[in-house]
Amino acid sequence: MVDGKIGVDDALAILDLVVGTNFNSKKFKVVxxxxxxxxxxxxxxxxxxxxHIKNGTVYKGKDGKYYHKDTFHTGKGAELEVYNKFGKHIGTANPKTGKIDFSKVKKGREINVK
Incomplete structure (x- = not known):
C-alpha cells in the first residue's frame, strides 16, 4: 500500500488470503x-x-512426566503430548498452562524412556 491507496498486488493478496484464490504472483506461507x-x-x-520425537525434543518435568510438542496441531489447537514416568501416553497438555487433559489419551502410544 502506497500513500493509503491499495495497489493491484495488494488487492490480489487480499483476495488470496480471504477467498483462497491464487491470483497474487507473490507466494508466501503462513507458519x-x-x-x-x-x-x-x-x-x-x-x-x-x-x-526426540518428530524432530522435537522430549522434556522431563519435575513431576516425573515426559512432554513434547505435538507437531500435528498448530495455532490455537497447539498442545503438548504427555507421558507418564514409564513412557505411556496419558493425554495432552495446554502449552501455556500445562493443564493436562486426560480425556485425550491415545491408547498404545508410548515412548522409550529407558
Missing part, C-alpha cells in the same frame, strides 16, 4: 508453529532429555 520457548517447557520446571 504458526509452536516453539519450545513459547511453552511451559521453558519455565525451569522441565529438563531436556536426549529423546
Amino acid at each position: 504458526n508453529k509452536l516453539r519450545d520457548k513459547d511453552t511451559i517447557l521453558q519455565n525451569g520446571k522441565f529438563t531436556k532429555t536426549k529423546l
Whole structure:
C-alpha cells in the first residue's frame, strides 16, 4: 500500500488470503508453529532429555512426566503430548498452562524412556 491507496498486488493478496484464490504472483506461507520457548517447557520446571520425537525434543518435568510438542496441531489447537514416568501416553497438555487433559489419551502410544 502506497500513500493509503491499495495497489493491484495488494488487492490480489487480499483476495488470496480471504477467498483462497491464487491470483497474487507473490507466494508466501503462513507458519504458526509452536516453539519450545513459547511453552511451559521453558519455565525451569522441565529438563531436556536426549529423546526426540518428530524432530522435537522430549522434556522431563519435575513431576516425573515426559512432554513434547505435538507437531500435528498448530495455532490455537497447539498442545503438548504427555507421558507418564514409564513412557505411556496419558493425554495432552495446554502449552501455556500445562493443564493436562486426560480425556485425550491415545491408547498404545508410548515412548522409550529407558
